[in-house]
Amino acid sequence: MTESSVAAPAALDKAAPVYVAGHRGLVGSAIWRRLTAAGFTELVGRSSAELDLRDRSAVFDFFARTDVSVVVLAAARVGGIAANNAYPVDFLSDNLQIQLNVLDAARAHEVSRLLFLGSSCIYPKFAAQPITEDELLTGHLEPTNEAYAIAKIAGILHVRAVRRQYGLPWIAAMPTNLYGPGDNFDPQASHVLPALIRRYDEAAQHGLPSVTNWGSGTPRREFLHVDDLADACLHLLANYDGDDHVNVGTGIDHSIAEIAGMVADAVDYSGEIRWDTSKPDGTPRKLLDVSKLRATGWTPSIGLEAGIASTVGWYRDSICAGAPT
Template sequence: MNKHSKIYIAGHKGMVGSAVWRALTAAGYNNLIGKSSKELDLRNQQAVNAFFETEKPEAVIDAAARVGGILANNDFPYQFLMENLQIQNNLIDAAHKNEVNKFIFLGSSCIYPKLAPQPLKEEYLLTDTLEPTNEWYAIAKIAGVKACEAIRKQYNKDFVSLMPTNLYGPFDNFDLKTSHVLPALIRKFHEAKENNNAPVTLWGSGSPMREFLHVDDMARAVLFAVENILPDHLHNVGTGTDLTIKSLAEQIQQTVGHKGEIFWDSTKPDGTPRKLMNVDKLKAAGWEAQISLEKGITDTYNWFVKNQNDFKEVKL
């Protein structure tokens, strides 16, 4: 890739895609292209093929997906499976047919088995059963990983998959019905603080351990993959450190300034007991995370406060 290479970022308006766009622009890439979902429905194979035939991108970054937390995955299993398969299959196949030689597929740590040894290594993929609360999304993403691996193996193209841990940051989804844990906690504690420091009830026991990566660090990993040929088809992206959900909640509560009580509803599911990524492979290649969780939470909360009016129309 050079700075004038045409790079298509699918999902460029989402949290990850917009961060990738910012990172590549800051690095001097000046021929980026993106289409909103209204301009290009990635579930439509014919439309995607026509787009690739017209634009002829030299590289593709797939940051497009239907995403959500435990509740959304549980309520809409068919959509999480089918729409993600449609999106990624259309992009991967169109890229292959139109001679794209660099494709970066973004997934999630949920592709790994629920009870896999910790920290999670890339070779643990498909060695055991998945976490039931998000298996629909995971199965779709696993199919994408294997499709990229197959093209890499059969056609010797630089198709690579990056599997991030839990991401957060500016432009995250703060809808309490569909968001992931960190942005949901930020919103819950902020609104409780605004409501005379009302008590906050949280799902589960608080004991599961999670790892969190700021989206700007993820974008730097994508930039690294753009500028280098990675040694294998699959690489984990994370910090290599984790904490309990209880500790996360307390840290966010402190950052927000909420003074009320926290109650844990143990009748609600915890999800996977622990998800810590082994990031040795990408670190050995030359990349590692830079943004601390404390700084990342503070920056994300400040962004939320500045933009919270955009979320007022959501019915909780």
């Protein structure tokens, strides 16, 4: 089939089975909450122990036994700069296997609607700012996470190819940096914002005189609360059908130093903030152009300072409260 023969998506049936791949992760759990709140009654989820998405035969068997009509592919191996830099083979191999297996099985069983979620790291390190969707494949990637980025780029092209060859109205969305309840706060594997929350909260609890952060503090980053992302995903499934992926963000960025200050305020830390410039900064700036998303009628509702404060509360209640003393 040609691009012009792609079928328009029908309105989402809230009684039809919806499979959220990765439903226990940061993104998947937020999407699950949002779908539940919207009245979807047949949500399908499998933990990694129940279904290893890297196991192709197991994935195909799952789709054969589960008559899902909508798939949200939020499952992925994720991590911060340190983890991506140390384990590029794992990030490339695991994510390619997950994507190929789920997308191929969904296509074989003619899943009528699918949303593939990637990451803003797909764009070149020195892309023009703010970054439009057209910047994809126009330059070199950030070396510290290029393996993960390549896997996500492959997913975008896979969705685009399915639309062209099979006429299924599948779509892809690329979120900016995410944070919120359910995030990974492990000091060796977390992204920048949860890493800062843990570091500053521990410093506040132990009365440490200073906190040292990676890099110079000058790179600028955009952050989106994961509940806002979940709302945007449901909105796109109901309102968007196009060959191009869609950026999902706020259109506002801050320096890492400014973010660190917000986190310090949220945990009530007043000590000295230091910067270890021997550690990598990563991409100097990464701000998404969200014009395409806004044209569909969606905007975020959770401000960054309020979102950080609520995430600190969740971290203390859910992570610190369960930590051994």
